[in-house]
Amino acid sequence: MPRPIEALIHPQNLAHNLARARASAPDARVWAVVKANAYGHGIERAYPGLRGADGFALLDLDEAQRLRALDWRGPILLLEGCFEPRDLELCSRLNLWHAVHCEQQIDWLAMHKTHQPHRVFLKMNSGMNRLGFTPSAFRAAWTRLNVLPQVDEISLMTHFSDADAQRLGADGIAHQVAAFVAATEDLPGERSLSNSAATLRHSQSPAVRADWVRSGIMSYGGSPDYPEHSAAHWGLKPGMTLRSRLIATQHLQPGDTVGYGSSFRAEAKMRIGIVACGYADGYPRHCPSGTPILVEGQRTQTVGRVSMDMLAVDLTTMPSAQIGSEVTLWGEGPRGTRLSIDEVAHAGGTIGWELMTAVTQRVPVTVQAHE
Numbered sequence: 001m002p003r004p005i006e007a008l009i010h011p012q013n014l015a016h017n018l019a020r021a022r023a024s025a026p027d028a029r030v031w032a033v034v035k036a037n038a039y040g041h042g043i044e045r046a047y048p049g050l051r052g053a054d055g056f057a058l059l060d061l062d063e064a065q066r067l068r069a070l071d072w073r074g075p076i077l078l079l080e081g082c083f084e085p086r087d088l089e090l091c092s093r094l095n096l097w098h099a100v101h102c103e104q105q106i107d108w109l110a111m112h113k114t115h116q117p118h119r120v121f122l123k124m125n126s127g128m129n130r131l132g133f134t135p136s137a138f139r140a141a142w143t144r145l146n147v148l149p150q151v152d153e154i155s156l157m158t159h160f161s162d163a164d165a166q167r168l169g170a171d172g173i174a175h176q177v178a179a180f181v182a183a184t185e186d187l188p189g190e191r192s193l194s195n196s197a198a199t200l201r202h203s204q205s206p207a208v209r210a211d212w213v214r215s216g217i218m219s220y221g222g223s224p225d226y227p228e229h230s231a232a233h234w235g236l237k238p239g240m241t242l243r244s245r246l247i248a249t250q251h252l253q254p255g256d257t258v259g260y261g262s263s264f265r266a267e268a269k270m271r272i273g274i275v276a277c278g279y280a281d282g283y284p285r286h287c288p289s290g291t292p293i294l295v296e297g298q299r300t301q302t303v304g305r306v307s308m309d310m311l312a313v314d315l316t317t318m319p320s321a322q323i324g325s326e327v328t329l330w331g332e333g334p335r336g337t338r339l340s341i342d343e344v345a346h347a348g349g350t351i352g353w354e355l356m357t358a359v360t361q362r363v364p365v366t367v368q369a370h371e
C-alpha cells in the first residue's frame with residue numbers, strides 16, 4: 001500500500017468558484033489565473049473546472065503550450081509578457097496575448113517579424129512598483145505600441161498592492177485606481193485591474209471591475225482577505241483537499257513530550273495520533289501546536305513540531321480514532337466537513353497561496369470524479 005497521503009482536486013468546486021467571480025463582476029469577462037501550474041492544482045486537472053472562463057492568464061510559455069494542447073482556443077494572456085525576443089515567435093504561433101511592461105519589450109516587438117499582429121496588455125505601475133510603466137510614461141509607451149504593425153489591439157492593465165486591506169487608513173485601492181484612471185482617461189482599449197481581492201471587495205465600482213477581472217486565489221477556494229473574511233463568507237469551496245491517515249497512536253503521561261525539540265509537553269494524560277504528512281509533503285513546518293486539523297471529520301489540533309514525514313494530533317476527545325483514521329490537513333473532510341486552507345496557512349504565518357503551490361512532488365494527486 002502506498003503511503004496514505006494524497007491531494008484531491010475538486011473540479012466542480014473550481015467551477016463553482018469561477019461562477020462566484022462572474023457573479024461578483026457580472027458585466028466583466030473573467031481570466032482564470034492558472035500560473036504556477038494552476039496554483040498547484042495542475043493545469044490539466046484544473047482545466048475541466050475552469051474551462052468556463054473567458055480566458056486563461058499565466059506566466060510560463062510552457063504552461064501556455066499545455067493549455068493549447070488541451071485544445072483551448074480562447075484567449076491566453078502572459079501576465080509578465082515575454083522574457084526574451086524569441087518568445088514572441090511562440091506568441092505569434094499560438095496566438096498568445098501578452099503583457100508589455102517595459103521599453104525593452106516594445107523594442108523586441110518592433111523587431112519581431114510576424115504576419116499576425118499581437119494583442120497586448122500594456123501594464124501600468126500604479127503604485128505596486130513591480131512591473132509596468134509609471135502613469136507619466138504610460139501614454140508614450142502606448143503611442144510607441146500603437147504605431148507598430150506588430151501590434152493589433154492594446155488593452156490596459158494594472159495590479160493592486162492592497163486590494164485585500166486598508167492602506168494608510170483608507171481603502172487599499174483608491175490611490176491606484178485614481179492614478180490608472182487619470183493616466184488612461186482618453187485612451188481606447190479594454191481594461192483589467194482586479195485580482196480576486198478587488199473582484200470580491202471592490203467590484204461595485206465599474207472602473208474597478210472594468211472589462212476583465214483576474215480571478216486567481218478565489219478560483220481555488222482561498223479567501224483573498226483572510227482572516228477578515230473567510231472562504232465560507234465569500235461562498236467559495238476548496239479546490240484542493242490534502243488528506244492522509246493515522247499510522248500510529250500513542251498514550252502520553254503528564255510531562256511526556258512530543259516530537260523534535262520536545263516543544264509540546266502533555267499536562268495531563270492524553271492520546272495522540274501520528275499522521276503520515278510532514279513538511280516534505282508541503283505541510284508547513286511553521287505550523288505550531290494548536291493548528292486546526294480534522295480527524296474523521298472532527299476538528300482537533302496538532303501537537304508538537306511538524307517533522308519531515310509526520311505530524312502529531314490530539315486525539316483526547318476522539319476515542320474511536322485509530323490507525324487508518326482519515327485525517328484532513330485542509331479542504332473537504334468526510335460527511336461534508338471542511339477545513340479552510342486559509343486557517344492552516346494563518347496558523348503557520350503564511351497564506352493559502354503558498355500552501356497550494358507548495359504541495360510537493362511526492363504527494364499523489366487524484367481528481368474527484370463527477371458526482
Ligand SMILES: *Cc1c(COP(=O)(O)O)cnc(C)c1O
Nearest residue numbers: 033079159195196214215216217
Ligand atoms: C497572480 C496574479 C493575479 C491573481 O491574483 P489573486 O490574488 O490570486 O487573485 C492577478 N493579476 C496578476 C498580474 C497576477 O500576477
